[in-house]
Amino acid sequence: DGGITQSPKYLFRKEGQNVTLSCEQNLNHDAMYWYRQDPGQGLRLIYYSQIVNDFQKGDIAEGYSVSREKKESFPLTVTSAQKNPTAFYLCASSIDSRETGWGILSYNEQFFGPGTRLTVL
Amino acid sequence: AQKITQTQPGMFVQEKEAVTLDCTYDTSDQSYGLFWYKQPSSGEMIFLIYQGSYDEQNATEGRYSLNFQKARKSANLVISASQLGDSAMYFCAMRGLDSSYKLIFGSGTRLLVRP
Numbered sequence: 262d263g264g265i266t267q268s269p270k271y272l273f274r275k276e277g278q279n280v281t282l283s284c285e286q287n288l289n290h291d292a293m294y295w296y297r298q299d300p301g302q303g304l305r306l307i308y309y310s311q312i313v314n315d316f317q318k319g320d321i322a323e324g325y326s327v328s329r330e331k332k333e334s335f336p337l338t339v340t341s342a343q344k345n346p347t348a349f350y351l352c353a354s355s356i357d358s359r360e361t362g363w364g365i366l367s368y369n370e371q372f373f374g375p376g377t378r379l380t381v382l
Numbered sequence: 383a384q385k386i387t388q389t390q391p392g393m394f395v396q397e398k399e400a401v402t403l404d405c406t407y408d409t410s411d412q413s414y415g416l417f418w419y420k421q422p423s424s425g426e427m428i429f430l431i432y433q434g435s436y437d438e439q440n441a442t443e444g445r446y447s448l449n450f451q452k453a454r455k456s457a458n459l460v461i462s463a464s465q466l467g468d469s470a471m472y473f474c475a476m477r478g479l480d481s482s483y484k485l486i487f488g489s490g491t492r493l494l495v496r497p
Binding site for chain 2: 294301302303304305306309319349351353370371372373374375376378
């Protein structure tokens with residue numbers, strides 16, 4: 262079955278440690294995204310990538326890093342520079358809208374993974 | 383700047399009744415898309431329905447319909463014949479025509495369906 266997988270489901274980090282969250286998709290999507298969700302709030306974009314070996318900062322990129330070496334994979338590293346990393350992290354993917362034109366582009370919904378809940382001890 | 387506002391933090395609805403979840407948006411883009419997602423307690427975001435800014439008809443998907451009023455910049459979600467499984471968080475989101483194609487989310491509405 263096609264979809265997005267995220268691992269681990271739960272992750273605990275000590276202060277000062279870097280941790281990496283995995284995101285893999287087999288939907289053949291070019292675009293991938295990382296969002297952060299805090300309790301009682303909506304999602305905020307951390308990083309996104311529209312093509313392999315290229316990625317862009319979102320609204321809250323400070324303290325995070327990503328890589329996009331393969332189309333299927335978009336791992337997120339939460340560094341020690343992220344002062345308040347406890348949150349729910351969601352990865353998403355979509356067709357790269359740039360190639361489809363506006364009429365079809367706008368329907369390219371993002372498909373989400375099951376999320377990783379990160380807690381700092 | 384784009385913004386999504388959901389003014390209802392929580393709502394109750396009786397099973398089998400209809401419910402409307404409010405969403406207003408702000409954008410200077412002429413072309414944009416509006417989305418609704420459902421987030422059950424498991425955390426996964428489930429796409430429900432989409433409305434394009436140039437779509438003349440309101441979108442419908444099964445029991446979900448979108449009441450799109452462009453002049454008022456509102457995109458309310460209507461769930462008909464509520465079921466217990468509809469209890470979840472619901473998020474309204476918007477995507478404009480900038481290069482990132484990112485989604486801007488509202489703060490969500492928690493819906494509880496009563497038996």
